[in-house]
Amino acid sequence: MIQLALSAQKTRQFFAAYPENPKAYAEDANDLGLTAFQKTLNTDFTEVHENAHSQRIGAEVSPYMQVGLGVRYAQYSPADLIKYATEVQTEWANVAIDKRAEILTDSLERVSHRFFELAYATMHTTGQGFMMAFQASGPHSNDRALEVISLAWQELTRFETDVDWVKNMGKFDLKLKKTYKPIPRGISLVIGCSTFPTWNTVPGLYASLMAGNPVIIKPHPKSILPIAIVVAEIQNSLKAAGIHPNVVQLGVDTPENQITKILAENPAVKMIDYTGGSVFGDYLETIQNKITFTEKAGVNSAIVDSTTNAEATFGNLAFSACLYSGQMCTAPQNIFIPEGGINTADGNLSFDDCVQHLCTAIKNLVENPKAGPFTLGAIQNDLTVSRVEAAKLKATVALDSIQIVNPEFPDARVKSPVVMVVDATNAELWKHECFGPAVFVIKTKDSAESLKLAAASATELGAITCLCYSTNESFCSTVADTMNNAFTPVSFNFHGAAFVNSHAAFSDFHVTGGNPSGNAGFTNPEYVNRRFVWVGNRYA
């Protein structure tokens, strides 16, 4: 039932004493969280440990209110961030591995008390709907962090630390005492993204910390508050253990004056974690003498071949496309459907009918006042809107954006998915990332061509997910082999509550690291064990 079985088992043993936490879900937790968030607006954020600084900055804007949050964070120069990290390097490296795990697990406990506050902070920086913001920045993010604590603990304690080595040399035994130690690599830079400021940040953050490295977090200048809360709580756990809070620092900047490159290129920075656009990710990967873990852009495909239930299929696809307005790295963009239509339980469904089913499903979902606005959330960045508008000019629009008003936030930047129909041969229209509320339905000769195009796209442009709807077992098997060889996981026949967008901790390797969508996966062994180095000594 649990993929990282060994790891999860170790976690259970290790954290057996970890108490159930009633605080996170208390009856008044929502009210308290909302109040805490509101109190933070238009104030100086002083919860994070403060070193000497000359000014405060902050440029976060709520996609729901389209006004600035007014939260101001202490600003540090890259040189100061490096200096403070260097100062605490030995102190943190000398903390025993079990103690690190204890401190970091304690921080998750503290973070859990603020799940609702985190949800509001995430809504009003990313534009996520409340439910998603709660889940992604709260329990799911904590899950990912716990997963990485557990895997790192397993890797760090994997080998004996002390052995007596004996080699028979014929007439005598050569005896040596050998010791082995995982040595932290050095300062770790974790670069946050605008859409998932905690979920995408905590794996690298906790992996580097577990391995004994100080971490500098450079959040996206538009999505700082959620991770600032997490940093504050990690620092509280550090302080409670008598350790200097600079072991994790928040290095805030503004869109006009970004410090990411300066930090990344500093020779003291040994590791870089990054989630975001491919151009910047590719640049980071070229910096020599760094270990870089990237999650970049991908173009996710859905291959629709046949289904037992067309309504369920297109309903599921519609939800996956609408969820957070397609601003998830796991959302489907390109839907491949054969020109001859698809087999269903009720016979053939023509290509045009498939498109119609999809459009209707999207329309029904977004126009449902109880579901639409909350599923769509808001658009994080203006550029996302203009990107989709530009794409529309070239393709046949089957469903345009529908004007949806969020009853709670009338000023929210809302845009429902645009459905565009293109021919497979017009690759220039669909074979690129169009991040945001846009799906292309691509007319192919047959499902074999659908698969071929999806696989080529994954290999060339990267892909983090792939959906396949087919009742043909042999075709499913070919899809699995072909897409897996393009290092892309496939989700088959997702209906109901199973959505391709969700990657679960302790179960799904998020990003494989094998195609251009990123060079690293959350969380596989090398994701943690490249953050330290085994060094052995020998004693005669």
Next chain:
Amino acid sequence: MIQLALSAQKTRQFFAAYPENPKAYAEDANDLGLTAFQKTLNTDFTEVHENAHSQRIGAEVSPYMQVGLGVRYAQYSPADLIKYATEVQTEWANVAIDKRAEILTDSLERVSHRFFELAYATMHTTGQGFMMAFQASGPHSNDRALEVISLAWQELTRFETDVDWVKNMGKFDLKLKKTYKPIPRGISLVIGCSTFPTWNTVPGLYASLMAGNPVIIKPHPKSILPIAIVVAEIQNSLKAAGIHPNVVQLGVDTPENQITKILAENPAVKMIDYTGGSVFGDYLETIQNKITFTEKAGVNSAIVDSTTNAEATFGNLAFSACLYSGQMCTAPQNIFIPEGGINTADGNLSFDDCVQHLCTAIKNLVENPKAGPFTLGAIQNDLTVSRVEAAKLKATVALDSIQIVNPEFPDARVKSPVVMVVDATNAELWKHECFGPAVFVIKTKDSAESLKLAAASATELGAITCLCYSTNESFCSTVADTMNNAFTPVSFNFHGAAFVNSHAAFSDFHVTGGNPSGNAGFTNPEYVNRRFVWVGNRYA
């Protein structure tokens, strides 16, 4: 007793049925091996599977006889090597992991029958003495290969392949079936070195093969025969299992017309293993979209602080410096001794006396007709001789090279280690790699300075080993911490049969991957698990 405890244990379980092999050490094995080697001279080497080719090449020269071996290997273009590797990619990827382990272990059995032949082939390409050639290219190389088979098998079978995933959604359970598979990354290029053509090649070779990748070996043009024998035997194992032998190919070139860069830069090559000089290694590491495992040059230090037995200390150091004439990546080059001398059981030994002890120990060893020529072996490359001659012009020579005649090979290119004395402040004299039979005795203010200089050198230039002689426990502990933080293992107070030069399989991480001497270690988990990618599918 065994470092990679879990791994070794798994190996024992897995290979419990693996039979003892009397063939490797049979009474006539030496004679048969020598005969086989002699028969190969001045012939076409046709043991390796042959694809279409237009000519044969070979430029190996025996450092013992200083005449060409005359062995001619089929020559293939880089494009052909890639083509053949691509053709067998799916076939090999589809071989079950246990079957791969069985085939590769079988190849080690076959290789073991040729340990003596391998020893002669290694002697007459690398210049290693017979004993070292036997050990390094025979059992020790097989040990390293078995270690990597075992670790790779452990990593490849680490996670469940099939799980039922259940998530409670309140009113119902969401149930998914999930599968996980390690997908091979693609074509692997393994670049051999001139001095250890099998020992340094098999870890990457077997790791890539175990992970399901076809391998192209590009041996050093002067050291082909030993690895050609290994390739032939792996191919025999593949053929016996009904698998195409092109799963492992030998891509031979000549010094004048090298194909390494063309292969390395080919987009189909996904992984590169390399042992050799730093300039080429650094270049390989800059090629984008490759996973590169390098072992480059380092400068190894010995810190002499105090000893219970000065004679044993300098005798041990002398042997480590003489063994294969300092042409091991693990050999000590820079010996740091305080200007005030060192404490011994017999009181203070002055700096000059230390130097004298070292010189005497080297002289006694190399002039001993039963030990000297066989310990020194021969110099692989003329450049090694000229490098040492150039260094002599600038330093104070305490012991010049002694003319040693190898009774068996009067034409052997022999050069005993030169001992040079330099002041710590003359960093330009000692702070660089001087590969070959040369040691610098560096006069420092005190042992604290010795350590500081050794650590700085390891951080800046890389280091694969460090020796420390000290009776001061607290100093030893500081040395361990300081050098380990420079990602350098330390060997303490090695006397008698313990030599810093030897790194044992299942016990020593060879190269840490943390300093400029290389970016990867043999054999830690990421050394194998970066050669495949975990991909999971989900089924509703």
